[in-house]
Amino acid sequence: KKEITIAIDGFSSTGKSTIAKLIAKKYNFIYVDTGAMYRAVALFAMQNRYIGKNFVDANSLISKLKNISLSFQFNKEEGFAEMFLNKVNIEKEIRTLEVSQYVSQIATISEVRRKLVSEQQEMGKLGGIVMDGRDIGTVVFPHADLKLFMTASANKRALRRYEELIKKGDKVSYEEILFNVQERDRIDSTREDSPLIMASDAIEFDNSDMEIKEQFDAICVFINKLI
Numbered sequence: 001k002k003e004i005t006i007a008i009d010g011f012s013s014t015g016k017s018t019i020a021k022l023i024a025k026k027y028n029f030i031y032v033d034t035g036a037m038y039r040a041v042a043l044f045a046m047q048n049r050y051i052g053k054n055f056v057d058a059n060s061l062i063s064k065l066k067n068i069s070l071s072f073q074f075n076k077e078e079g080f081a082e083m084f085l086n087k088v089n090i091e092k093e094i095r096t097l098e099v100s101q102y103v104s105q106i107a108t109i110s111e112v113r114r115k116l117v118s119e120q121q122e123m124g125k126l127g128g129i130v131m132d133g134r135d136i137g138t139v140v141f142p143h144a145d146l147k148l149f150m151t152a153s154a155n156k157r158a159l160r161r162y163e164e165l166i167k168k169g170d171k172v173s174y175e176e177i178l179f180n181v182q183e184r185d186r187i188d189s190t191r192e193d194s195p196l197i198m199a200s201d202a203i204e205f206d207n208s209d210m211e212i213k214e215q216f217d218a219i220c221v222f223i224n225k226l227i
């Protein structure tokens with residue numbers, strides 16, 4: 001089997017991680033959720049009060065980046081790798097709406113991106129990897145063997161994210177989730193450093209009305225040709 005590199009990019013809540021996990025499982029590839037890494041840095045910034053309502057202290061965060069150590073540890077029961085920040089499992093904390101409300105601002109900071117991109121490139125050095133995010137096909141792995149770009153209507157995406165959070169017991173409203181999804185997309189697409197755009201050689205999947213299974217089958221046809 002060839003150890004290929006697969007890049008999955010797209011707007012928030014378009015099912016990128018669901019597809020990535022299915023691919024990783026079927027082909028025995030490593031799955032890296034780069035959004036979790038940006039979320040971890042956002043959580044670090046929140047914990048140290050470098051970001052909050054109406055303030056961002058980017059310079060202090062930048063000066064403390066060397067104190068941030070990120071790692072993934074595979075959880076056998078869950079079947080995926082959980083995010084650790086300085087050896088502490090933060091998988092649950094980074095999935096809250098509050099982190100979602102700060103993460104895109106943190107992700108505009110070039111020094112943050114530089115650190116995470118280099119760690120991601122290191123993880124992908126040997127191939128056999130599927131990575132999802134916003135800049136994987138454009139910046140992290142511009143020579144990826146396969147690039148996918150996922151889209152879906154904002155309403156569908158907000159509804160999925162809303163159901164996910166409600167199921168976990170979070171008290172959120174559909175309206176605030178919809179606002180967050182659209183706001184993150186706006187910041188992610190318009191930032192100066194590595195904005196979210198579709199790589200010219202990516203294959204686009206709109207899953208507004210498509211079942212994940214159907215889409216996964218279509219993607220496997222591409223992968224089977226490559227390995």
Ligand code: C5P
Pocket residue numbers: 012013034035036038039103104105107132133134135136184185188
């Ligand atoms: O994928 P997820 O929704 O968890 O990503 C959270 C945020 O992290 C995104 O909205 C974006 O601001 C940032 N991000 C990024 N580049 C990546 C992955 C995520 O800027 N490769």
